[in-house]
Amino acid sequence: MSNDIFFLAEFADGAPQRSALELAAGATELAAASGGNVVALAYGPGAGDGAAGLGAHGVARAIVLRDDAAPAITAGPAAVEAVRAASPLAVLAPATPNGRDLAAALVGLADLPAFGPVRAVRVVDGIVETEQATLQGSVVTTSRPVDGAPQPSVVLVLANTFTPTEAGSGTAEVSRAEASDHPFTLATIVESHPADAAVVNLEEATVIVAGGRGIGSAEGFGQLDELAAALGGAVGASRAAADAGWVPYQLQIGQTGKVVKPALYIGLGISGAIQHRVGMQTAEHVIAVNKDPDAPIGEFADLFVVGDLFQIVPKLTAEIRRRKG
């Protein structure tokens, strides 16, 4: 058993994803409290080439699980081998579909305690302690492993829980995990249909302008693009807008979409259903524009504007552009 902190580091095209840099920062914080090292479990296309670069973010060692374009779960058996060999104090995983698949492989194959998705994690007197909002955010709980629970604790961490550190100059020592052949490795991508246009990763946006059913059409999202551009942000959506085909599902925020934590969220023509709310309620500032004075979003927004979005949004965009010069 060690006091090391492991984290799952997803790569694409040889570059660590934002989640990997956030978790590197989180693992560094935890390792300072536990007195251990920070170790990355790297997976995804180009992970082998990019892993050493994690050293610039405080990572001592990187173990490459897999670095091809196969589904993330195929890296699960290698992750289990690496974790079994080192028995670290904790493994941090991003609370994304890929991160959850790998976390589940660890929990199921190595019988480990699982936490999350958490909005805070720390090491207190050598013990992992997490903080989680459950039951649609109605309760906040603090949890720990039971006494004598096996190590490590597997912790799913929400996006934007930790802030990536500026890149320094170190290099991580890179090794390759032993391959092992659980049937998890049998999943293969048989068809790939990327979109023609780039789709932003909403979890990385610090400003999100989200549209709902009230936007009324795909064209209607054009004015959201403009407001988002004026604010330096990205466009998101409710499920109703994604279901209608106005925006791709990658932009959906909520229980079955992305969980986002931007500095500013502006909801336009969104009623604020509980399933949407759980995806954005930890935004630092929430503004909503809705023509219904009784819309549920008015109960938890910081600023609630009652009015017609089609009248207000173009004026707001112009006003922001004017003030920015």
Place this chain on the structure above:
Amino acid sequence: MKIVVCIKQVPATTAEKRYTDDLRLDRASAEAIINPLDEYAIEQALRLLDAGTVDEVGYLSMGPEQAGEALRRALAMGGESATLVTDPALAGADEWATAAVLAAALDKLAPDVALMGMASDDARGSLVPGAVAARRNLPLLSYGAELALADGQARIRRLSPTGFDWIAAPLPVVASVTDQVGEPRYASLKGIMAAKRKPLDTWSLADVGLSAEDLRSGALTRVTDARPPEAKPPTERIENVSADEAAAKIADWLAARKLV
């Protein structure tokens, strides 16, 4: 070809929730429903049944005795039979223990596809499908917007960073689906009547070959504190003003917080 859909009974999404003195969710206090995302898994299974791709759909749940109601409701939507694993030793089971129990029960039921919703309303870790696959030594196909079965293979359509992929694995598999598979059907009156006569087995922990010791009293984690979320500052409202004025006020509000 047989699908077993795993379902969980949860407190109604909008119900008020309470914790008991030992910091467990007081499940008796809230109206109970089928976890809404599990209804999409049921719908996906029944669509494959309607299409003749599978010839049997069954259900499995782990929970207190009342969870039998959720299974009856699922049977009213369609399918043949249901199994409830219930045992006093399972109160407070965490995701690890839940996965262990479902995996053991699924080993007995031996479906071609063990199908689950992508998450549960009351926990949202989404770890159970993967942990069940891990224990059963089977491939995992998770977060499917659609499930297809052909030629000894299961395939799911899954969102990728910009578009979507089809991911395949040889049967049998453990799979999970999202709310994109199609809106769950309502149970018909006829379905509700028929469900009363469909077989619903109840198994204990021993029936699935596990003991309370195997499950370390049901959890590897414990809740040490439960509290209401921090109070938010009250909402500021802008209403009964012109669009120009509203836009200017929003811009002021943003500027005061250095957001522009």
